Amino acid sequence: MRWKHWLSIALVLFLTTAAETFGQTTKNPTRSVRILTNRDVLTMVQKGMRPELIIANILSTSCNFDVFPPVLDDMKRRGVPENVLQVMSVVPNGPPNLPEAGQPNASPIKTVKLPRGTAVIVETLYPVSSADIKLNNTIAFAVARPVFVDDALIIPRGTIARAKIVRVRKAANLGRGGALTFQMEQIIAIDGTKIPVQLTADTEGRNRTGMMAAGVAATSALIFPYTAPAALVWGFKKGDDAVVRGSKQFAAVIKNETEIAGLVPEKERVIYHSAEALKAKQNRTSTPTNFPRLPVRN
Numbered sequence: 001m002r003w004k005h006w007l008s009i010a011l012v013l014f015l016t017t018a019a020e021t022f023g024q025t026t027k028n029p030t031r032s033v034r035i036l037t038n039r040d041v042l043t044m045v046q047k048g049m050r051p052e053l054i055i056a057n058i059l060s061t062s063c064n065f066d067v068f069p070p071v072l073d074d075m076k077r078r079g080v081p082e083n084v085l086q087v088m089s090v091v092p093n094g095p096p097n098l099p100e101a102g103q104p105n106a107s108p109i110k111t112v113k114l115p116r117g118t119a120v121i122v123e124t125l126y127p128v129s130s131a132d133i134k135l136n137n138t139i140a141f142a143v144a145r146p147v148f149v150d151d152a153l154i155i156p157r158g159t160i161a162r163a164k165i166v167r168v169r170k171a172a173n174l175g176r177g178g179a180l181t182f183q184m185e186q187i188i189a190i191d192g193t194k195i196p197v198q199l200t201a202d203t204e205g206r207n208r209t210g211m212m213a214a215g216v217a218a219t220s221a222l223i224f225p226y227t228a229p230a231a232l233v234w235g236f237k238k239g240d241d242a243v244v245r246g247s248k249q250f251a252a253v254i255k256n257e258t259e260i261a262g263l264v265p266e267k268e269r270v271i272y273h274s275a276e277a278l279k280a281k282q283n284r285t286s287t288p289t290n291f292p293r294l295p296v297r298n
Contacts, residue, residue, distance in 0.1 A: 036063045038071065041088065042078060051081045055192035058087050065092045082162075086188035089160050108264040110152040118254040120187060120197065121145045122161055123247050130168055130178035130205065130242040138162045139182060144249055152262025154189055161187045161252070163199065170241070177205030177239030184252055191261040199252040205240035 036058060044054050065088045072085050122141040133139075140162055147155040167181035181202035186194045 034061055036061045036065070038066050038075060038088075041065075041080060041084065042075065045078070045080050045084075051084050052192060054081075054084050055087050058084070058091065059191070063088075063091055063093055067092045083188050083192050083194060086160055087190075087192055090156050090158065090190065110150065110262050110264050112149040112152050112154065112260060112262050114147070114149055114154055114189075114195065114254055114258045114260055116254055116257045118147070119251040120147055120155060120254070121249055122184070122187075122199070122252055123249045124244055125246065127246045128180070128182075128244045130170055130180045133165055133168055133180060135165055135168050137165045139165065139244075141184070141250075143187070149260075149262060152264050154260050154262045155187060155195075156190055159188060159190075161197075166200075167202070171205055171238045175239045178242040179204040180242045180244070182244075187252060189258075189260045190263055193258060193260050195258050195260070196255040197252040198255050199250055201244075201250055203242045203244055205242040 041054065041058075044057070067089050072089070076082070076085060121144040123144045125140045125142055128139050140160055143155055143157055143159040143161065146153060146157040161184060163182040163184040165180060166183050167179065169179040171178040179202065181200065184197055184199035187197050189195050
């Protein structure tokens with residue numbers, strides 16, 4: 001009888017272990033959602049990861065970036081490459097734009113060639129004046145219209161591009177106006193590719209030399225010789241500063257044909273119904289109330 005007792009105990013232990021093992025094998029592990037932040041990007045840069053790999057991680061992972069301009073400037077000072085900052089500005093938060101390896105292709109990737117001569121419309125984000133800008137400073141632009149090639153998004157609207165100040169002249173005495181010239185050399189595509197562009201624009205402030213000469217003549221006729229020479233007085237009159245107003249648009253032209261991995265956005269499907277189908281569906285789903293018929297009194 002004792003061996004039956006031990007046999008029953010062993011059978012219970014075996015069934016318990018088998019049930020636990022079966023439960024562990026059939027249970028699907030829950031997958032934690034990883035969200036990239038500014039700190040993660042800084043960590044990847046400090047580890048020496050190449051910018052292309054950082055951009056690939058950003059595009060294939062859920063993100064929650066702080067893209068406030070002072071924060072991005074601080075990250076740039078810490079060594080984050082410009083093209084990585086551009087991609088962070090384009091996809092600051094939300095689900096991944098590109099699918100991870102082994103995942104279904106939710107947003108198809110399409111490699112296209114951006115033709116040479118394509119115009120990209122950019123606009124200034126803030127006013128720029130020759131009075132407070134310096135040589136080699138950069139000014140920020142934003143892409144005003146998205147660029148598509150064969151239904152693939154190449155440059156999203158809002159992509160930040162920068163131009164360099166190559167010439168600046170402040171307004172000076174004798175009525176001479178200011179001047180500035182800026183030049184843009186590249187725009188970052190959605191996959192991080194640096195697209196070479198050509199954009200050079202200049203602006204000049206209003207010269208007041210003619211107005212100053214007329215003022216000198218009028219002043220000399222009125223007050224000379226009782227005061228200092230009028231030319232000396234009017235010589236301190238400055239011209240106008242060269243100003244590029246905010247939200248002013250320019251066209252940056254693509255210099256060379258460039259191959260880019262574009263993103264094909266999902267299009268909303270339009271479902272058409274015939275009148276007969278709508279009527280049939282309405283009759284099928286409606287539940288009219290049947291009221292009792294009352295006799296008619298004469």
